[in-house]
Amino acid sequence: MVKSIYRKNINNPKAQPKTLNILKQIHPLLAKPIDNSPIESNSWLSGFSDADANFSINIHKRSDKNSTRVQLYYRLEIKQNYHITESDGKKASFFPLMSQIGMYLGVTVHSRSRSVKDKIFHRFTVISKNKISNLQILDYFSKYPLLSSKYLDFKDWAHILDLQNSNPVTTSYLALAFAFSFAFAFAFAFVLTTKVIILTTKVRILTTKLRILTTKVIILRQK
Numbered sequence: 001m002v003k004s005i006y007r008k009n010i011n012n013p014k015a016q017p018k019t020l021n022i023l024k025q026i027h028p029l030l031a032k033p034i035d036n037s038p039i040e041s042n043s044w045l046s047g048f049s050d051a052d053a054n055f056s057i058n059i060h061k062r063s064d065k066n067s068t069r070v071q072l073y074y075r076l077e078i079k080q081n082y083h084i085t086e087s088d089g090k091k092a093s094f095f096p097l098m099s100q101i102g103m104y105l106g107v108t109v110h111s112r113s114r115s116v117k118d119k120i121f122h123r124f125t126v127i128s129k130n131k132i133s134n135l136q137i138l139d140y141f142s143k144y145p146l147l148s149s150k151y152l153d154f155k156d157w158a159h160i161l162d163l164q165n166s167n168p169v170t171t172s173y174l175a176l177a178f179a180f181s182f183a184f185a186f187a188f189a190f191v192l193t194t195k196v197i198i199l200t201t202k203v204r205i206l207t208t209k210l211r212i213l214t215t216k217v218i219i220l221r222q223k
Contacts, residue, residue, distance in 0.1 A: 039104045043144035050148040052078050055157040057181040059174075070170055070177045072161055074128040074137045076101065079121065080111070098124040105133040134161055156180040 039045050053076040062069050078098065081091040095109065102109040110125045128137050138161060141154050160180060163173035 039100065040140060040143075045101065045104075046141065046144040046146055049074075049076060049141075050146050050150055052076055053150070055150065055153040056184060057157065057160060057177055059177060059181055068170055068174060070160065070164065070174065071129060072134055072157055072164070074134070074157075075125065076127075077123050077125045080124055081122075094124055098126055102126050105136050107133050131165075153184060156183070 035042075035044070053074065056073045056075065058071045058073060060069055060071075061067075076098075078094050080095070081093055083091065098109045105126065105128050107126060107128055107130075110127065111122070112125060113120055113122045115121075128134055138158055142158070145151055146154055157180075160173060160177050163176070167173065
């Protein structure tokens with residue numbers, strides 16, 4: 001599609017000189033083969049996590065003991081199918097990719113479905129919550145840092161993990177875990193609220209434009 005648009009414009013005799021000059025500097029990207037290198041050899045998973053992962057600190061009462069448990073989670077979730085179809089006409093699945101990540105962390109890939117209005121969404125999820133997989137997460141993101149605001153979440157998450165490994169007494173870091181957990185929830189609520197405000201603003205702008213257009217149409221008809 002990009003190539004066809006490029007050819008259409010570069011061969012257009014009516015194209016402006018500036019446009020032609022810009023188009024001549026554009027070189028279509030060539031599709032590279034699938035990278036099968038080990039996950040721990042590059043920062044690919046870090047970029048993936050910046051987009052589709054999150055860190056959380058869950059605090060809850062133990063059902064069989066009179067104590068509180070602090071549990072750390074890393075969660076990566078993505079839709080089950082890619083939009084590009086394979087040679088057999090079916091949409092490519094993300095399962096092989098998520099399986100590699102699951103094997104790297106030593107965890108299981110989960111499949112879940114949820115219904116929103118009349119649509120059903122299917123997704124794959126990888127969750128790290130045990131000591132071994134969390135240490136793997138710690139090592140990886142310490143080597144390949146996140147570049148979004150999730151880096152700050154990871155630093156808080158990693159700090160609690162370090163306290164857990166150095167001191168088995170939960171009460172020694174419980175207050176800090178509560179503070180970090182609250183900060184995570186507040187940040188998520190802030191981002192969600194901001195997105196709602198932006199969406200509402202866009203709807204209002206669109207509504208205003210429609211009203212202006214309707215008014216112009218009415219004026220033209222009256223003429």
